[in-house]
Amino acid sequence: DAGITQSPRHKVTETGTPVTLRxxxxxxxxxxxWYRQDPGHGLRLIHYSYGVKDTDKGEVSDGYSVSRSKTEDFLLTLESATSSQTSVYFCAISAVGASTWANEQFFGPGTRLTVL
Amino acid sequence: AQTVTQSQPEMSVQEAETVTLSCTYDTSESDYYLFWYKQPPSRQMILVIRQEAYKQQNATENRFSVNFQKAAKSFSLKISDSQLGDAAMYFCAYRSGTLGGSQGNLIFGKGTKLSVKP
Incomplete structure (x- = not known):
């Protein structure tokens, strides 16, 4: 299995509080x-990074920011959490390259976030 | 923009039988990759099978095979000899063949929930 961990695995927070997922x-x-998964929507891309300090927005980036100061860590921040951000969040990694295997994305175990 | 459509929200199959999950996609690109991911109740996303668009031969992985129809933009997954452990959500996904930038992102369908009856 690819070495990907996410923390925390579960979190309950209140509306308006900042939250960071690692x-x-x-x-x-x-x-x-970073993807979010919601019933009836599949997985939707929030943000992605193509290198240290190189990030870009995905399909559903509003309300989220990211940072990548080291190759191994990618942080997702909800500056002021809202109930609409209650979701399961997945991190994925990819070694994009010329060979077929390099096009695969490997997923972390997911973080269930509940915003009350 | 590319889109992926899974028209079957739920499917059911008898153990040991065969089931086919449908997936269609829309793209103007000629070079791309298609994937089927399995998500069991544990929530872990597991790659089941991949297909390169430039390959005419359909991919197979043990009991899993695909029917890739490039002209029709169709990519169905066939599960043979279904087992109880096959019960899961199945997601079809598209990735551009262009390397780098946002083209590396996966575009997912909404998923099909497969139940396996003993």
Whole structure:
């Protein structure tokens, strides 16, 4: 299994509070992604990173920010959590390259976030 | 923009039988990759099978195979000899063949929940 961990695995917080989710990898992969999963929507991309300090927005980036100061860590921050951000959050990594295997994304175990 | 559609929110199959999950996609690209991911109740996303668009031969992985129809933009997953452990959400996903930038992102369908009856 790819070495990807997410912390915390579960979190309950209140509306208006800041929340930071952490993704840590031991694979030294260049690309990292944050997705959210909601019933009826599948997985939707929030932000992604293509290198240290290189990040870009995904489909549902409003209300989220990210940072990547080291290859192995990708942080997702909800500056002021809202109930609409209650979801399961997945981190993924990818070694984008020319070979087929390098196009696969490996996923972390997910974080269930509840905003009351 | 590319889209992925899974038209079957739920499917059911008898143990040991065969089931096919449907997936269609829309793209103007000629080079891309398609994937099927399995998500059991544990929530872990597990890659089941992948297909490169430039390959005409359908991918197979043990009991899992795909029917890739490039002209029709269809990518269905066939599960043979279904087992109780196959019960899960199944997601179809698309990735551009262009390397780097946002083209590396996966675009997912909404998923199909598969139940396996003993």
């Amino acid at each position: 993704c840590h990898q031991t694979e030294n992969h260049r690309y990292m992604y």
